Amino acid sequence: MSRREKTPFRMEPFRVDDELHRSIRVENREDAASTVPLEEALLLDSAEQRRKLILSVLMDDPVQYYDLLEQARLNDDSEVVHYAATAMAQISKQADAALQRHAARFTADPKDPAVLAEYAAALEASLALGLAQGRAAQLQRQQLERLLKMQMADQPKEEQYGLGCRLAKVQLELAEYAAAEQTLAELTARWPVRETPWLLRLRSAAARKDGAELARWLAEMERAQVYLSAAGRREVDFWKGGGQP
Template sequence: MTVMTIVAIIAVLLHLLVCLILWLLIRFDVLEVKGTFLPFMLLVPVWGPLCTVLLHTRNTVLGKRLAAPTLERMRVEDQERRSVLVEDRSAIADTVPLEEALIVDTPKQKRSLMLSILNENPSRYIGLLQQARLNEDAEVVHYAATAMAQISKKEDMRLRQLERAYEADPTSDKALAEYCDYVGEYLASGLVQGHARQMQRQKYAELLALRLERRFDDGVARALARVRIDLGDETGARSVIDELLARDPESGDAWLLRLSLEASRQDGKAVAEAVDEIRRRHVYLGAEGRQTLRFWTDDGAGEAA
């Protein structure tokens, strides 16, 4: 064996020893070098291990200075991406199918779309489902009636739950308010009709009156006045409206309720007096209120109120 061969073997063994040491240092996270750099270190004598040490030195010296700004930049960019608002089109997606079901010409399409409503959230389509029950297609009518029955059953169960909760603790203001508000929503939904609707109106008026006895609230008082007008209880409605006006003589909502009450009595003179009083006081009514007042005036004076 020649001297050159011996020197070469020693050099290779020394190189392998150095690579082994460096690999152990990388393995135990002493050197900040990725494992993918190991083949280069092993296959390139001298320069491979040397570059590994230089790479570790660079990462150690520059990495700490670059880490914080880099992370901060990434955080800012992430916040900017999160701040981009995406339009919520779920409501649009939910309302289109039933509207299409009522206007498309193909009965098959109508039935298919109506079935999709039954599998989604039919409670959001009460008004359109009531229209669908008048459709010329018998199956569409059947699907709409089925959906309305499901909704009515669900609402009735919820109503009974709140009623039982109130009856279990009639002194609870929270239980009373939840039960009362739900009866109001139930009436507004249009699910209950005929004699049952009249009974629920009466119950709603009783609950509102009870809430008003415990604590006066303008919103509750206005709701009570409206439901008493609907029930034809002129005396009860007037007493609530008078109290609202006594508390706030400039209340536009209260004056509109007064106007509605006089109109329900078909008393033209009382309506004219209410209109004159609104004008005289320059009561602020808002857009809808001005429209109502304009209906009762011939000269457009409602615009000034």
């Protein structure tokens, strides 16, 4: 399992107060990761090894291993579950506090480009971790959409590719398909051989169960000779196969 991209918030050091767990020697994170995949380590028969793993994650940067913590929370080892659940609660609390700080800075200085960028990045990180659910997540996405539009308004069009892709992604997550298509049409017109806008178009068509449009975008991608990464090629092959793995 690879680490997540560095997030705009980092947990304070996790304190292990229980004397029993202080006595567990925590091995070097990188050495452990290079020997046994983290997901597999959670399945080891040795309770001590599982606890070493979870404690090493907690003492490193739990946010970077949030997926692993979610798996650990379902482990049959009660100690592993306890520490994973505690860490996830702490991550959520600190992420909320970070978002509140960014929101306050934005309210005080909404035209500062750095404030805009940092607030948007923090919202994206929170949404990527799935810390907010339901209506709260919806409100975060709507705010993120506004922030990205504000950032794009201050940038020359030739520099808007990254922001445009991020905007289209959140528009799709909000099921704002017409707005997303407008964003993606501009991106594919300006950068016809770059893959991300086209892949987002495929996902949009699939989300709306529009097979004809999906086929249309696949054909357009071939005509445009879109450059595909290995991951992009796998996704295109997936859709060419009718969306079947």
